[in-house]
Amino acid sequence: MSANIVLPPLKTWAEQHLSSIIKATTKTAFDSAFDAFLSKNAKITVNGKHVSRDDYQKQLQGEGFDEAGATVQFSGAVEVPSESNSIKAGLVGLFYTAVIRENIVIRDEPIERQITSALNLVIEEDKSLTPPHLPHGIHGFFDGRRVSVLNQVILDVRKD
Numbered sequence: 001m002s003a004n005i006v007l008p009p010l011k012t013w014a015e016q017h018l019s020s021i022i023k024a025t026t027k028t029a030f031d032s033a034f035d036a037f038l039s040k041n042a043k044i045t046v047n048g049k050h051v052s053r054d055d056y057q058k059q060l061q062g063e064g065f066d067e068a069g070a071t072v073q074f075s076g077a078v079e080v081p082s083e084s085n086s087i088k089a090g091l092v093g094l095f096y097t098a099v100i101r102e103n104i105v106i107r108d109e110p111i112e113r114q115i116t117s118a119l120n121l122v123i124e125e126d127k128s129l130t131p132p133h134l135p136h137g138i139h140g141f142f143d144g145r146r147v148s149v150l151n152q153v154i155l156d157v158r159k160d
Contacts, residue, residue: 011079039146089124122149
């Protein structure tokens with residue numbers, strides 16, 4: 001008996017991966033989520049400025065991992081599949097708000113940051129990735145989709 005793996009739609013894929021990045025509370029979890037989301041050769045623009053992948057990663061990480069937890073609320077999303085392969089490539093636009101609770105406590109209340117962002121993504125199969133080689137008879141799941149172009153408008157405000 002074999003089972004076909006069904007890839008999630010692009011919008012769902014983007015929301016799940018972005019949530020994993022924002023909710024990561026350790027460097028290992030963050031790095032894993034970040035690498036599963038963004039191509040090594042991605043073109044990135046944040047608030048109108050081109051940034052490198054490494055600089056974008058540092059910006060998302062902030063001042064380290066003082067995070068106690070986070071919530072993410074997606075207010076809207078639109079997905080436009082590519083003509084050639086609708087499930088594996090296309091454009092996604094997201095609007096979200098995230099509240100990040102830090103481990104820093106002042107007057108018995110954790111410090112919180114609120115991020116409000118609009119994000120436009122080009123998602124496609126990353127040809128630089130190779131699926132894992134598994135022993136004979138074992139079928140594994142590999143999703144080679146990554147963001148190749150990211151354009152983000154973001155506001156990050158500390159809540160007092």
